[in-house]
Amino acid sequence: MIVKRPVSKSLARAFFCIVLLSLLSTGVALLTLASSLRDAEAVNIAGSLRMQSYRLGYDLQANDPQLALHRQQYGRTLDSPVFQQLHHRWVPMQVQESYALLHDRWRQMDACLARGDIIWYRQNIASYVAQIDSFVLALQHYAERKMLLVVAICLLGFGAILLLVFFTLRRINQQVVAPLSALVEASRRIEQGRFDHPPLETRLTNELGLLGRTFTRMSGELEKLYRSLEESVAEKTLSLQEANRMLEVLFHCSQALNVGTIDRRCFRHILQLVREHEPVSSVEMAVGATWRLQEGEALADAPWQTLPITMQETRFGELRWQGETADKPSPQLMQSVANMLGRGLYFNQAQKHTQQLLLMEERATIARELHDSLAQVLSYLRIQLTLLRRAVPEENRAAQGIIGDFTRALNDAYQQLRELLTTFRLTLQQADFPAALEEMIEPLRAQTAATIQLDCRLSLLALDAQQQVHLLQIIREAVLNAIKHADAQEISVSCVSAPEGHHAVYIHDDGCGIESVNEPEGHYGLTIMRERAERLGGALTISRQRNGGTLVSVSFTTLSGEQTAGRPDNNNDDND
Incomplete structure (x- = not known):
């Protein structure tokens, strides 16, 4: 110019x-x-x-x-x-x-x-x-x-x-x-960040006109740059605020998982935090086909957003939510929450597995103690009774009768001890109940020609380690009874769940059917099964079917987090 x-x-x-x-x-x-x-x-x-x-x-x-x-x-x-x-x-x-x-x-x-x-x-x-x-x-x-x-x-x-x-x-x-x-x-106005200065004289043909035109053009460019910087700062501020909010939510979520035992209450707390801090009307955690946790009321006409809950290439379930407004929750936050839930489920399984290992080790210790003490005593008594039978003359019928009664009672005691030792020596390598049940049933299939079918729809979060052991022992005892006494061709085990933590297990066989639900004298298997069902907070029912066979059913309800907190310790409930 x-x-x-x-x-x-x-x-x-x-x-x-x-x-x-x-x-x-x-x-x-x-x-x-x-x-x-x-x-x-x-x-x-x-x-x-x-x-x-x-x-x-x-x-x-x-x-x-x-x-x-x-x-x-x-x-x-x-x-x-x-x-x-x-x-x-x-x-x-x-x-x-x-x-x-x-x-x-x-x-x-x-x-x-x-x-x-x-x-x-x-x-x-x-x-x-x-x-x-x-x-x-x-x-x-x-x-x-x-x-x-x-x-x-x-x-x-x-x-x-x-x-x-x-x-x-x-x-x-x-x-x-x-x-x-x-x-x-x-x-001066531009120095104060104000670009509303009066129009400068740009029609002059001297240096001041050139300076006015250049300054006007420069102030326009500065205003654009200043506005863009303000928008950038505002965006960065919002981004930092959003990141801070996300970090705060994730911190509280991590605190919810930073407990001794990761259970249903921890996952519900995380869902509550997500619903409180994110624009969602309903958020749901689905693990498997039956176990779900939901916070908020689902909207009939709102679409669901879904993220997989995974950990180390293992898919545990899904995290689903519905937005309540046009605003959407942060995808990064929801992905982090899903990852955190996956890690929580992974550690929940690890905790259950650790508890199971501790229980199995304790039960194995009891079995070794019984084998080294009571089993050897019973074996010694059997030998002594055999020697006593030989020492007593055959003509002494009364003494021979008493010795026979002792022998039968001792054999029954020895048999029950062997069964108890077998029960105590049960080992499980899986923390997930369906996998643990499959692991337990697999050796029983080799003991019978009958077909054993499994249909387990209990979630991995439905039971803790103590409940899993009790339920597995009930199912094992019922299947063993069907194998030994029912002469069955088909044995089916079905585990189902209902909302609000209601569960039921059915063991059905097509054998001859149980003659009486009353325990024969000197046998305690059914009694122990009933006690285990009571420890689960449920009831055991045994019935003979009209078309033949026996149905053993166990119905129970898992405790909520608040109830679980006040529940007494049952670490030694298998010592009976």
């Missing part, structure tokens, strides 16, 4: 005009004054003509011989060089006419003086002197006019200089000071 009329050039032109005008007015005044240097001489010489005129009359009357000399002297005075300058065109016509008339009257007077005509002289001397006075007065007026002209030139030059200075200052104010003030004000 080119500056057409720079400020420096305009100021230089204005100062040049001022100097030129002052020089011009001063020069004209000086020239006028210079032309007035001999005005006083002209007035004096013109005034001397009066005296010379009277002297000529005196010489004429006295017949003085110097009359001719004085006539020559008068002529030289009248033709003085100072009077010759009156012939210039700038001399007023009045002065020139008065001088020409005086010159003509002198020729007449000089002729009369030459003739000695004193009468004419006396008659015309007065008018001649009056003509001289008129000429002197004209010279005086001419000198005065020149002085007035000098004054007028000075005043006119001074006025022109003042006017030029005024217009120069006015132009500087309009084209320099005012734009600079506007630029300063605009700069």
